[in-house]
Amino acid sequence: MQIWPAIDLRNGKCVRLQQGDYDKETIFGTNPAEMARKWVDEGARRLHLVDLDGARQGNMANLAAVRSILAAVDVPCELGGGIRDQETIRSLIDLGLTRLVIGTRALKDPKWFAESCQLFPHRLAVGIDAKDGNVATDGWLEVSKTPATQFAKQLSQLPIAAIIYTDISKDGMLAGPNLLAMTQIKRASRVPVIASGGITTVDDLTKLSAAEVDGCIIGRALYEGKLNLADALKAVGDMDT
Secondary structure, rough: OOEEEEEEEEEEEEEEEEEEEEEEEEEOOOOOOHHHHHHHOOOOOOOEEEHHHHHHHHHOOOOHHHHHHHHHHHOEEEEEEEOHHHHHHHHHHOOOOOEEEOOHHOOOHHHHHHHHHOOOOOOEEEEEEOOOEEEOOOOOOEEEEEEEHHHHHOOOOOOOEEEEEEEHHHHHHHHOOHHHHHHHHHHOOOOEEEEEOOOOHHHHHHHHHHOOOOEEEOOHHOOOOOOOOHHHHHOOOOOOO
């Protein structure tokens, strides 16, 4: 199972939110490139980047920080937040990002997303952020009436790289992942599923691996020292041989 340390960007800083609440922010660093090097030095083989300002505003807002991370490390990086047109997709791929995470527009404009997947096959991942089982959009500010499992099943027909599933109620709470929801999403999908939200212990990782989840994103637990990255990587065998 793949481990993706998260670097969430807001106003050029590394932060974490609780349950997607922009008023419940903790700043963990002012130098994103330095943070990226830290995780790679500790064994990370890939990084998950989020432009929180972009997710809320609908356009890229932390591009300078993303550039600095890409210049600082030589591992695959994926980015989500505010990516809502094909010109932006192309420019970010050209910048050196391995894949991009599309959330809001994938739900609101499925025709556009299907066309984008054909233009950039296996370079786009879908971010399914759910609250009470339904898909949330616009930086988690809106909740649709679309069931997350139904959305995952539809998206699996497209040439996407993965589905990244976040249970908003668990995100940043250090209370463990929603294993039932993760299992349901995995069963509904024909593509790799990456779990996000609440992952705090090695036991959480073991349970996700047993549910055949393909990877997980870890944020606050790493930043607060609740989970050691080396232990996480070892627990799921995500290490260089």
